[in-house]
Amino acid sequence: MTTASLNTVPFVSVDNMMKLVLKIGIEPFLKGLADTIEADFRRWPQFDKRERVPCHSAEGVIELMPTSDGDLYGFKYVNGHPKNMKEGRQTVTGFGVLADVHTGYPMLFSEMTLLTALRTAATSAVAAKYLARKDASVMAIIGNGAQSEFQAMAFKALLGIKRLRLYDLDAAATEKCRRNLSAFGFEIVACKTAEEAVEGADIITTVTADKRQNTILSDNMAGPGVHINAVGGDSPGKTELARDILLRSDIFVEYPPQTRIEGEIQQLAPDYPVTELWQVINGEAEGRRDDRRITLFDSVGFATEDFSALRFVHSLLKETGLYQDLDLVADPDEPRDLFGMLIRAEAAQKAA
Amino acid sequence: MTTASLNTVPFVSVDNMMKLVLKIGIEPFLKGLADTIEADFRRWPQFDKRERVPCHSAEGVIELMPTSDGDLYGFKYVNGHPKNMKEGRQTVTGFGVLADVHTGYPMLFSEMTLLTALRTAATSAVAAKYLARKDASVMAIIGNGAQSEFQAMAFKALLGIKRLRLYDLDAAATEKCRRNLSAFGFEIVACKTAEEAVEGADIITTVTADKRQNTILSDNMAGPGVHINAVGGDSPGKTELARDILLRSDIFVEYPPQTRIEGEIQQLAPDYPVTELWQVINGEAEGRRDDRRITLFDSVGFATEDFSALRFVHSLLKETGLYQDLDLVADPDEPRDLFGMLIRAEAAQKAA
Structure with a gap:
C-alpha cells in the first residue's frame, strides 16, 4: 500500500x-506501460x-470495465459520446480504481482520459x-x-518507427498532429488521400472517430506483408476496414467475446477463426507466419490493459509523490461503530 | 451541474x-433520502x-452496482469482507459516481460507506x-x-418508532448501540436473548453480520401481524430466517433476480411468489392485507437506492458547499488535442 493510513486513497x-508522464518522459512512460501490459x-x-x-x-455509451488477477482488482469508467466534441468536451473520458482483493479497500483512484490514450x-x-x-x-x-500522436510515440518507443504518413478528412487535424510531433525526431509526410498515406507503409494504423460503418481502408489498399493496427472500429456498428481485407488477413484480438461485438470482426461470422494476442505473446500461438502475410490487430481495448495501466501508475506513486490523498474510506475507531463516528463528529464540532 | 468548469467533479x-448529514440533521437527512428513494x-x-x-x-466480494434512468447514470463500488473487522477495517465500504447520460461526464464522486448505511x-x-x-x-x-443505529433512526424519522428492544450475541455491541442512541429520545430495552427481544415487537429487524446460513429467527418467534425487516441476509449462502417463517409470510423484495440469489428467498423455489416493493409503492400491488398477516421485507440493497442516494446528495451540494473540486476530466482547449495539452504542460513547466 502506498499510504499508511486506512482511510485515505491516493x-x-x-x-x-x-x-507523472512528463517526469518519467513520454517514451519511457510508454515503454514501462507496454512492459506491464505485456506482462499481464x-x-x-x-x-x-x-x-x-x-x-x-x-448520444453515446457509459461503460464499466472490471477485472481482477486474484490479488488486485481494477475497473475503469469510460464514456464514448461522439457529439461531445462539438460542445468542447472530450469524446472519451475515463477514470479508474485499483483495489486490494483481500480487503476490498481501494488503493488508487486515477484520471484515465490521458491514461487510456497512453494504454491504447x-x-x-x-x-x-x-x-x-x-x-x-x-x-x-x-x-x-x-489518439494519433500517442500511437506515433508508442510505435517510436517500442519499434523505433520514425517515418510517418498522415491522413485525415480534416487537413487541420493532420496539421495539428504534425505540429505536435515535430519536436520528437519523426520524418513526417502529410498526405492528401488515404491511398497516398498507405503508399510504402509497413504498418497502417486506422484511428478515425466516426461512429458508423465506414471503409477507411478498401481492399486494394492493403498490400502483402503489411501490419494493420485497426484502432478506431471499437463499438457495435462502427468499423473501418473493407470486409475483403479481413478475409485476406491473419486476425489477432484481445478478448474474442468482446471483439466479436465491437471490433472489425463484427463483419464476419461469429465463429470466424481469430488468434488471441496473449497466446502469441506467451508463445502458445503463431504470430506473423511470413513476410507476405497481412496481419491485423483488431483493437477494441480490454479491461486487463486498464488494470495494467493502473498497476503501472500505482508503482510510480511513492517515488514521484504525484498524487493527493483523498479521505474516501470511513475509518471509525471501532469498525462496528459507524454511527458513533458520526455523532462524535457532531460533539467535536460543538466543542470547537 | 454544480460546477461551471468542464474538468472538475465535486x-x-x-x-x-x-x-452534510449533521448540517441537515440526521432525521431530516434520512427523511429526504427516503423521499428520494420512494420517488425513484x-x-x-x-x-x-x-x-x-x-x-x-x-475473503469477500467486490461489486459494481450500475443503473440509469435515461438522464442520470449512477454506480456504486462496494466490498463485503467479514474478516476486515478483526483487522480494524470496515466490513463494507463504498464509493459512488453520478454521471450525465447525455455527455458521459461524471457529476459527483462520493464516499458511500456512510451513505450506504443511511440508504439501507x-x-x-x-x-x-x-x-x-x-x-x-x-x-x-x-x-x-x-447498521443497527441507522435502522433505529430511520424508523423513528419515518414511522415514529421510539420503543426499541435490542439483542446481539455480543452484549458489548448492544451496549454500544444503546449508548449511541441514548440522546435521541428512544425508550430502549437491552435483551439477553433474541426470544426476549421479539416479545411484544410489532416490527422485527434482523441485521446480523455472520456470512453463513443461520437461524436468527426461528419459526415460533414470528407472531401474527408482525413486520419482519430482514436486512442481514444479503449474499449467497447468508440467511437469517427459518424457512418456515418465509412460508407463512407475504414476501416483498426489491429486484427479484438479485434477491433470489442473495436474499432470504434463496431458501425457496426459484418461482416462489414474491411481490415487488415498487408495485406496492405506486399502487399496482397490495401491501399488508390485514392486521394478522406477517409481512417480510427481504432487503438485499439495489442499485436504484444508491442512485437515489447520490441524487439526493448531489441536490444538497450547492446550498451546503460541502465538497471539494477534483481535477478529474482532461479538458484540452481543443478536444482533439489531448497530446497537445500534454506537451504544452511541459512547455509551461519549463517556462516556470
Missing part, C-alpha cells in the same frame, strides 16, 4: 498524470474476464512488436485525432 | 458527508436494471411505511452492529 488528477497478457489465464458493462443512450497506444505497439515485419520502418496513420 | 469525502421506486420501469457485477474471492436504513423504513401495521410502535433489532 488520487492522480489530470494535472498530476501529466506531471502473458499471465492472461489468471484474470477474471468479462465483457464491458454498458449503458447505452441515443502502448497496447497497439505491443501487438505490432509481435505481428509487424521485423524490418518495418514506415507507418501510415489514418485519422489524426486525439 | 467530491464528497467522509468528512464532508458527516458534516415509483418510477421503477424507467430504470435500466441488472444484477450487481461481482468479483468473488475467498431509509429503504427499510420506506418499506415498513407500506408494510407494517399502522399502529406499530415497538421494534426489535437483532444484531447491534454498524
Whole structure:
C-alpha cells in the first residue's frame, strides 16, 4: 500500500498524470506501460474476464470495465459520446480504481482520459512488436485525432518507427498532429488521400472517430506483408476496414467475446477463426507466419490493459509523490461503530 | 451541474458527508433520502436494471452496482469482507459516481460507506411505511452492529418508532448501540436473548453480520401481524430466517433476480411468489392485507437506492458547499488535442 493510513486513497488528477508522464518522459512512460501490459497478457489465464458493462443512450455509451488477477482488482469508467466534441468536451473520458482483493479497500483512484490514450497506444505497439515485419520502418496513420500522436510515440518507443504518413478528412487535424510531433525526431509526410498515406507503409494504423460503418481502408489498399493496427472500429456498428481485407488477413484480438461485438470482426461470422494476442505473446500461438502475410490487430481495448495501466501508475506513486490523498474510506475507531463516528463528529464540532 | 468548469467533479469525502448529514440533521437527512428513494421506486420501469457485477474471492466480494434512468447514470463500488473487522477495517465500504447520460461526464464522486448505511436504513423504513401495521410502535433489532443505529433512526424519522428492544450475541455491541442512541429520545430495552427481544415487537429487524446460513429467527418467534425487516441476509449462502417463517409470510423484495440469489428467498423455489416493493409503492400491488398477516421485507440493497442516494446528495451540494473540486476530466482547449495539452504542460513547466 502506498499510504499508511486506512482511510485515505491516493488520487492522480489530470494535472498530476501529466506531471507523472512528463517526469518519467513520454517514451519511457510508454515503454514501462507496454512492459506491464505485456506482462499481464502473458499471465492472461489468471484474470477474471468479462465483457464491458454498458449503458447505452441515443448520444453515446457509459461503460464499466472490471477485472481482477486474484490479488488486485481494477475497473475503469469510460464514456464514448461522439457529439461531445462539438460542445468542447472530450469524446472519451475515463477514470479508474485499483483495489486490494483481500480487503476490498481501494488503493488508487486515477484520471484515465490521458491514461487510456497512453494504454491504447502502448497496447497497439505491443501487438505490432509481435505481428509487424521485423524490418518495418514506415507507418501510415489514418485519422489524426486525439489518439494519433500517442500511437506515433508508442510505435517510436517500442519499434523505433520514425517515418510517418498522415491522413485525415480534416487537413487541420493532420496539421495539428504534425505540429505536435515535430519536436520528437519523426520524418513526417502529410498526405492528401488515404491511398497516398498507405503508399510504402509497413504498418497502417486506422484511428478515425466516426461512429458508423465506414471503409477507411478498401481492399486494394492493403498490400502483402503489411501490419494493420485497426484502432478506431471499437463499438457495435462502427468499423473501418473493407470486409475483403479481413478475409485476406491473419486476425489477432484481445478478448474474442468482446471483439466479436465491437471490433472489425463484427463483419464476419461469429465463429470466424481469430488468434488471441496473449497466446502469441506467451508463445502458445503463431504470430506473423511470413513476410507476405497481412496481419491485423483488431483493437477494441480490454479491461486487463486498464488494470495494467493502473498497476503501472500505482508503482510510480511513492517515488514521484504525484498524487493527493483523498479521505474516501470511513475509518471509525471501532469498525462496528459507524454511527458513533458520526455523532462524535457532531460533539467535536460543538466543542470547537 | 454544480460546477461551471468542464474538468472538475465535486467530491464528497467522509468528512464532508458527516458534516452534510449533521448540517441537515440526521432525521431530516434520512427523511429526504427516503423521499428520494420512494420517488425513484415509483418510477421503477424507467430504470435500466441488472444484477450487481461481482468479483468473488475467498475473503469477500467486490461489486459494481450500475443503473440509469435515461438522464442520470449512477454506480456504486462496494466490498463485503467479514474478516476486515478483526483487522480494524470496515466490513463494507463504498464509493459512488453520478454521471450525465447525455455527455458521459461524471457529476459527483462520493464516499458511500456512510451513505450506504443511511440508504439501507431509509429503504427499510420506506418499506415498513407500506408494510407494517399502522399502529406499530415497538421494534426489535437483532444484531447491534454498524447498521443497527441507522435502522433505529430511520424508523423513528419515518414511522415514529421510539420503543426499541435490542439483542446481539455480543452484549458489548448492544451496549454500544444503546449508548449511541441514548440522546435521541428512544425508550430502549437491552435483551439477553433474541426470544426476549421479539416479545411484544410489532416490527422485527434482523441485521446480523455472520456470512453463513443461520437461524436468527426461528419459526415460533414470528407472531401474527408482525413486520419482519430482514436486512442481514444479503449474499449467497447468508440467511437469517427459518424457512418456515418465509412460508407463512407475504414476501416483498426489491429486484427479484438479485434477491433470489442473495436474499432470504434463496431458501425457496426459484418461482416462489414474491411481490415487488415498487408495485406496492405506486399502487399496482397490495401491501399488508390485514392486521394478522406477517409481512417480510427481504432487503438485499439495489442499485436504484444508491442512485437515489447520490441524487439526493448531489441536490444538497450547492446550498451546503460541502465538497471539494477534483481535477478529474482532461479538458484540452481543443478536444482533439489531448497530446497537445500534454506537451504544452511541459512547455509551461519549463517556462516556470
